[in-house]
Amino acid sequence: MSDILSTIQKLAEAQKNAYITKAADEGKRILGYMCSFVPEEIIHAACMVPFRMTAVGSTETRLGDTYYSAINCSLVRHIFDKALKNEFSFLDGIVFMNGCDHSRRMYDNWRDALKTQGLGPEFLYMFVAPHTTMETSLNRFIDELNGFSSALEKNFGVNITKNALKNSISIYNRRRKLFRELNEMRKQPEPPISGAEMLAVQLAMTSIPVENAVDLLEQLTEHVHDRKMDCKDKLRIVVTGGAMEEIDHVKMIEDSGAIVVAENLCTGGRHSDVSSDEDGDPVISIAERYLYKVSCPRMVDEFENRSSLLEKTLKEYSADALITEKLMFCDIWGGEVFLLKQEAKRMGFPLLSLEREIYGGGAGQMKTRVQAFFETVRNIQ
Amino acid sequence: MNIHSSENFSISRAALRASSMGSLFSRYPRALGWVKRLMLPLALEKETAFNRHFRFFILMAGYAMSNTEDIRALGVLSRDFQDYLENVIDETSDKPMVWSEWNLSNEILRAFDVRQYVPETFAVVAQMAGSDAAVDIIELAEEEGMAPEHCSAAKTAVGALLANEAPKPDVIISSSHPCDSVTSSYQALQYMTKAPMFVVDTPYWDDDQSFKHYENNLWDLVAFLETNLNQKLDWDKLREVCENVNITNHYLQELSEMSRAVPSPTSVEPLLLHWLGRMAAFGSPNGMKFAELVHNGAKERLKKKQSIISEEKIRMIWYDVPLVFAPLFPWLEKKFGAVVVSDFMGRIQTVPIDTSSKETMIRDLARTHLYCTMVRHTRGPAEFYMEEFQKIIEEYSGDCFIFMGHQGCKGGWALRKLFRDVCRDARLPSLFVSSDIFDKRHVTEEEVKRQFEDFFRSNGLA
Numbered sequence: 150m151s152d153i154l155s156t157i158q159k160l161a162e163a164q165k166n167a168y169i170t171k172a173a174d175e176g177k178r179i180l181g182y183m184c185s186f187v188p189e190e191i192i193h194a195a196c197m198v199p200f201r202m203t204a205v206g207s208t209e210t211r212l213g214d215t216y217y218s219a220i221n222c223s224l225v226r227h228i229f230d231k232a233l234k235n236e237f238s239f240l241d242g243i244v245f246m247n248g249c250d251h252s253r254r255m256y257d258n259w260r261d262a263l264k265t266q267g268l269g270p271e272f273l274y275m276f277v278a279p280h281t282t283m284e285t286s287l288n289r290f291i292d293e294l295n296g297f298s299s300a301l302e303k304n305f306g307v308n309i310t311k312n313a314l315k316n317s318i319s320i321y322n323r324r325r326k327l328f329r330e331l332n333e334m335r336k337q338p339e340p341p342i343s344g345a346e347m348l349a350v351q352l353a354m355t356s357i358p359v360e361n362a363v364d365l366l367e368q369l370t371e372h373v374h375d376r377k378m379d380c381k382d383k384l385r386i387v388v389t390g391g392a393m394e395e396i397d398h399v400k401m402i403e404d405s406g407a408i409v410v411a412e413n414l415c416t417g418g419r420h421s422d423v424s425s426d427e428d429g430d431p432v433i434s435i436a437e438r439y440l441y442k443v444s445c446p447r448m449v450d451e452f453e454n455r456s457s458l459l460e461k462t463l464k465e466y467s468a469d470a471l472i473t474e475k476l477m478f479c480d481i482w483g484g485e486v487f488l489l490k491q492e493a494k495r496m497g498f499p500l501l502s503l504e505r506e507i508y509g510g511g512a513g514q515m516k517t518r519v520q521a522f523f524e525t526v527r528n529i530q
Numbered sequence: 531m532n533i534h535s536s537e538n539f540s541i542s543r544a545a546l547r548a549s550s551m552g553s554l555f556s557r558y559p560r561a562l563g564w565v566k567r568l569m570l571p572l573a574l575e576k577e578t579a580f581n582r583h584f585r586f587f588i589l590m591a592g593y594a595m596s597n598t599e600d601i602r603a604l605g606v607l608s609r610d611f612q613d614y615l616e617n618v619i620d621e622t623s624d625k626p627m628v629w630s631e632w633n634l635s636n637e638i639l640r641a642f643d644v645r646q647y648v649p650e651t652f653a654v655v656a657q658m659a660g661s662d663a664a665v666d667i668i669e670l671a672e673e674e675g676m677a678p679e680h681c682s683a684a685k686t687a688v689g690a691l692l693a694n695e696a697p698k699p700d701v702i703i704s705s706s707h708p709c710d711s712v713t714s715s716y717q718a719l720q721y722m723t724k725a726p727m728f729v730v731d732t733p734y735w736d737d738d739q740s741f742k743h744y745e746n747n748l749w750d751l752v753a754f755l756e757t758n759l760n761q762k763l764d765w766d767k768l769r770e771v772c773e774n775v776n777i778t779n780h781y782l783q784e785l786s787e788m789s790r791a792v793p794s795p796t797s798v799e800p801l802l803l804h805w806l807g808r809m810a811a812f813g814s815p816n817g818m819k820f821a822e823l824v825h826n827g828a829k830e831r832l833k834k835k836q837s838i839i840s841e842e843k844i845r846m847i848w849y850d851v852p853l854v855f856a857p858l859f860p861w862l863e864k865k866f867g868a869v870v871v872s873d874f875m876g877r878i879q880t881v882p883i884d885t886s887s888k889e890t891m892i893r894d895l896a897r898t899h900l901y902c903t904m905v906r907h908t909r910g911p912a913e914f915y916m917e918e919f920q921k922i923i924e925e926y927s928g929d930c931f932i933f934m935g936h937q938g939c940k941g942g943w944a945l946r947k948l949f950r951d952v953c954r955d956a957r958l959p960s961l962f963v964s965s966d967i968f969d970k971r972h973v974t975e976e977e978v979k980r981q982f983e984d985f986f987r988s989n990g991l992a
Contacts, residue, residue, distance in 0.1 A: 218935075218943035220679065225944075247734050250710045254944035257912035261948055275911070277734040280706035280713065285746045286731050292739065449706055449729045452717050475677075478940060483677025484714025488721055490675045 153368045154346055160353035161396060164206045164231075165239055168357040172198045177358070178241035178305060183228065183255075184248035185420045185443060186278045188294060188435050190321050192244070193359060194313040195301040200240065201355035201416075203394045204507055207231050216258040220478050222251035223506040224392050229255055233262060242272030242304070244297075248447055249481050272304050281450045282440055290436045298432075314431035320359050321425070327366035328354075328422035334373065335410050336466050339380045341373035344388065344409020345400040351417025352394055380408055384523055385467055389413040389459065389489070390474030391482045394507070401512055402472065405519045410466040413459065414474070419443060446485035455485075456492050463498065470499040470526045472519075477506050499526045538694050539619040541667075545658040546615040548587045552608030559602040566601065574860055576975065582660035589857040590803065599830075603800070603823035606816050607807045614810035615655070617645040618697055626759050627697050629723075631704040631716060632683065634730060635899045637775060637813050638752065639703075641768035642761050647697050648809045649687030649719060650712070653968040655695075656686065657854060661970045664854070667693055668969050676718070681938025682969040684715035691722055699725040701758045703751065707732040708908040711938050728754040732909050733900070745896040752892070765888055771813035772883040772891055775898070778804075778813065781821035782878040788828050789871040790925050793837030794845065796828035797869045799859055801876025802851060805903060843867030844991050847928035847958075849949070850936055851875050852967040857975065862982070866992050872922045875903050879918070908941055912948050919949070923956045929991055931960040934978075936967045959989040 160166050173179055178197045182189075192199040204227035210217075213230030231237060245256035256275045262268035277293055279286035298309045331350070334341050342350075350369065354362040384407040388399070392415040399409055412418035425431075425438040444451040444458075463471065473489055475482040486502050493500035501522040503515060552562070566588060573585040617623070625645045630636050632650035639646055656664035664682075667689035672678055674692060676685050690696045702725050704716040713729075720727040730747045733740030752763055782804060788796050800820075807817050831838060844866055851873050862868040880901040884890035900906060907915045922928070931953050935943050946962060953960040963981055966972035986992035 216944070216947045218946055220937060221940055221944050250941035251944060254912070254941055257945060257948065261912075261951075265951075275734065279731045281729050281731045283731070283747075283750060285743070285750055288746075289731070289733075289739075289743045446714065446717070447710075449704070449713050449717055450727070452721060478679050480677065480680055480710035480714050480938075480940065483680055484711075484717055487675045487677065487718055491721065 151372055153365065153372050154349075157353045157365060157369065158346075158349045158396075160356060161349035161394075162205060163356075164236060166357060168361045169198065169200060169239065172358050173239060179239060180242045180244055180272075181237060181240040182244040182246070183252055184246035185415055185445070186248060186439055187244050187246055187276055188297070188439060189359070190314060190317040190425070190431075190435055191294060191298055191301070191309065193317040193321070194309045195298070195305065195307045197241070197301070197305070197307075198358045199355075201352075202228055202237060202240075202243075203352065203356075203416075204228050204231065205352075205394060206236075207508065216261075217251075217254075221254075222249070222476055222478050223509060224476055225251040225255060227507055229258060232259065232268065233266070235268075238269065240270055242270050242274065244274050244276050246276050246278060248278075249479070251478070274300055278439070280448060282448065283450075287436060287440055290440050291432055294432050294436055311431055314435070315427070318425045318427055318431055318434060320363065322427060323363050324354065324359055324366060325422050325424045327363065327370055330370055331366075331373070332411065332422055337377075338467075339377035340408060340410055341376040341378065343378055343400075343403055344386070344412065345396050345403055347409070348393065348399050348412070348414075348417065349396050351414075351421050352396075354421070355417075378408055382406065383408045384469040384526055385410045386470055386472055387411045387413070387459075387463055387466060387468045388418075388472050388474055391415050391476055391479055392507075393474055397512070398505070398515075401516050402519055405516060406523050407469075410468060411462050413462070415445065419445060446481045452485075452488055456488070459489070459492075460496065469530065470501065470522070472522075473500065473502045475502070475504045477504055477509075499529065541652075541656050541659045541663050541693075541695050542615055542619050544583060545655040546612060546619070548584065548658050549608045549612040549615060552587065552605055553612045557605070559598045559605065562605060563598060563601045570860065573857070574864070577661055577857075582662075583658070586657040586661075586856060589860050590799075597827055599823050599827035600800070603820045603827070604803070606823065607803060607820040610807050610811045610814050610816045614646070614651075618647050620645070621697075626700040626761075628755075628759075629696075629699040629702040629719070629725070631712065632809055633708050633712070633902065633905050634703060634705045635812055635895070635902055636809070637768065637771045637895060638748070638755070638763070640771045640811065640813060641764045642755060642759055643764075644759060644761075645697070646811075647699070649690065649696065650683040651806075651809050652690040652695060653683045653686035654806055656690075657856075657968070661854065664968050665971060667695070676715075679937070680715065681709060681711035681936070682966050683938070684711045686968060687715055688718055688722070691719065699723050701725055701755065702727040703730070703755070704728070705730040705732050708904045709939060709941055711940075726754075726758050732905070734910050736900070736910060736914070741893075741896055741900065744900055745893050748892050748896055748899075765891075768891060769885045772885045772895070774815065774818045775813040776882045776885075778818045778821045779878055779880050779882070779898075781818075781825035783880065785821070785825050785828055786872070786877050786879070788832055790927070791832055791835075792845070792927050793835070793842035794869050794871045795831035795836060796824070796838050797859075797871065798848070798851065798873045798876040799870070800824040800828075801878065802856075802873075805876055837869070839863045839867060839869055841867050842869050844869070844986065845927055845929045846870045847922055847926060847931045848873035848875075849931070849933040850939065850942065850967070852934050852936060852965045854966065854968050854970055858978065858982075861979065866986055868986075871928060872926045874907055874915070874918070877903065877918075877922075879906070908939075912945055915945060916948060916952060919952055920956075923952070923958060928958060930985070930989065931958050932982075933960060933962045934965050935962065937964060937969075937972055938966065959985070959991070961985040
């Protein structure tokens with residue numbers, strides 16, 4: 150593995166990294182979040198560093214289970230377990246989101262833990278995004294973004310100016326453009342980067358300051374420019390689902406005779422290459438990006454668009470099959486997978502639906518299913 | 531998708547027969563009282579081939595609601611349910627059919643000339659044909675690919691469509707509450723039926739900005755309905771419905787409060803029954819009459835310091851009453867003298883609707899919708915549950931708390947520590963039971979009864 154890919158892999162697998170430590174040492178505040186609807190640009194414009202919280206490094210949910218039940222999402226239980234072990238003590242605040250029933254309850258449970266166990270940080274903010282794309286929702290979302298800015302200003306004594314927002318949009322768009330370039334290269338018959346490597350890239354880039362991310366992505370793009378993966382006899386796969394951070398899981402899929410050429414995941418592929426408009430009012434640009442351009446199944450009036458986008462992705466990336474990835478007890482993705490199965494039937498496109506607990510084991514069983522699926526796909530080709 | 535080619539409504543027809551009987555007997559409350567008394571022993575212990583078709587209906591009313599006024603009230607409510615079912619299965623009607631999500635209050639729909647179907651209601655309708663009927667419908671949805679962990683109400687809604695128990699919709703209206711399961715299932719229902727759908731976006735907070743957002747959504751909903759139904763909303767009709775809602779809520783809110791008395795002159799059963807009725811037709815004259823009758827009956831008992839059951843021994847506070855276990859009520863009442871004095875499903879806590887103008891009606895309808903059962907708790911932070919729970923503990927002299935968590939309610943289960951802590955601080959014994967509100971496969975009636983019995987005995991309550 151090259152130096153740059155190795156650096157990125159280490160970042161993706163680390164709970165806390167040198168970039169974050171350096172930013173904190175320089176006086177920057179670090180704000181944790183878990184959902185891709187949380188506007189990174191606003192946090193950045195407040196001179197803070199958004200940090201996507203993951204379950205990386207977690208091996209159990211013993212403490213998390215004192216709050217959550219066995220029918221709650223394993224990702225949320227792992228992350229909260231880590232929180233209760235003070236593994237997020239480097240954060241200056243957390244921005245929660247009404248993304249799903251499991252994760253939004255962490256806002257309640259964390260506040261309880263703050264009150265009863267002194268679990269910091271003290272800045273715990275619930276960011277509320279609408280579930281529909283109507284004009285009424287857009288207006289509400291713009292108010293929410295302004296409210297969020299005000300809360301950051303008030304709590305941290307910062308000033309978020311329009312210019313700062315425009316600059317933040319611009320630097321995030323640079324990161325997104327680099328992701329687009331990488332994704333473009335993945336459309337080639339021999340992509341320069343594997344799906345497992347790409348997941349690591351996406352995880353790493355949301356755990357470091359955006360300036361560092363741009364720098365690393367530029368190095369990576371240059372490095373992989375002439376690289377070609379060995380794709381002989383390999384199926385081209387698109388992966389779609391909720392949060393995923395298990396790089397080994399994607400590696401298992403690829404080791405079974407495939408290359409993952411695109412993904413639509415909460416932890417990256419769905420939104421990492423989607424830019425905001427740089428003209429006009431920055432808050433409106435941000436609102437329109439998150440509400441209209443990044444659709445996840447929590448948005449209840451957007452399935453048709455999501456399905457069209459997926460169909461386009463399957464075509465553009467010359468995919469042979471689709472794998473859906475759902476965490477157990479995720480109702481949002483449970484519903485989406487149900488619909489995607491119907492769409493796959495309509496399109497006559499092979500689909501495998503996988504369900505897992507995060508870091509939950511069962512890799513052997515999963516591999517058997519993947520291998521059997523790939524055999525079926527090859528037989529019908 | 532394997533949707534059958536012809537509609538049959540066989541389960542709905544069975545439920546309609548039960549509702550029609552209730553409605554018929556309501557004219558003769560004494561006769562209905564005797565029927566109930568005669569049937570109750572046959573229904574109480576367990577479901578059999580003999581009692582399958584009437585057990586749920588008989589036991590849903592509980593052991594408690596047995597005086598003449600209460601029985602009349604049951605009959606009156608049955609009329610709304612009968613009308614609702616007749617409308618659902620009427621394939622000859624030329625009125626547009628609107629599907630409306632169960633937590634989306636339906637006053638606005640009643641001001642249009644439409645038929646209405648509440649997809650999740652089918653989970654209750656199916657119970658009237660025996661508990662296996664609901665399971666069959668749920669399995670149908672699971673076989674088609676619905677996630678097993680989805681809320682059983684949502685799975686039943688999809689299963690009913692697959693089983694041709696649902697009418698063809700012209701329009702679907704839904705909301706982003708109460709949970710991921712339900713909102714997700716409406717995307718499936720819309721996909722399967724291809725009907726135009728409007729989703730009301732539910733706010734998280736309880737502040738003016740949030741209420742205003744919901745109010746704006748209701749105006750959007752009115753515009754959507756007017757366009758898609760090619761009708762104008764009848765504002766006079768809406769005013770009439772809202773005035774009925776105000777009176778109904780007044781009675782039921784007082785009824786909720788009356789349970790604070792010891793012994794309790796009422797229980798949550800009439801409130802739960804009304805919760806079912808309101809899905810069929812909120813703001814109807816029958817619903818209002820039902821509320822008045824059960825309120826008056828309870829008020830009489832309150833004056834006489836009488837319990838709703840013969841001897842009150844245990845006062846229970848419940849979290850979520852699982853409807854499939856409605857037969858538990860008479861068993862609890864008869865065997866332990868246990869009365870459910872408060873819960874989160876039936877309890878009414880709302881505001882009146884100002885009917886002076888279109889604007890005030892929509893503004894206050896937004897508030898009443900957000901104060902509805904389930905909606906007012908599930909959509910926001912934990913305080914929406916906990917503050918009311920603490921108030922209930924302070925005011926209702928409960929002897930214990932039952933958290934009969936529904937397996938589909940992930941948001942509720944994620945708060946179990948917070949509930950447990952409140953009980954611990956209040957020194958209130960608590961029982962946490964994993965169940966499913968409509969699907970008996972999750973835990974059997976016998977197992978639940980065993981857990982209750984052990985809990986009562988180990989806490990010195992029985």
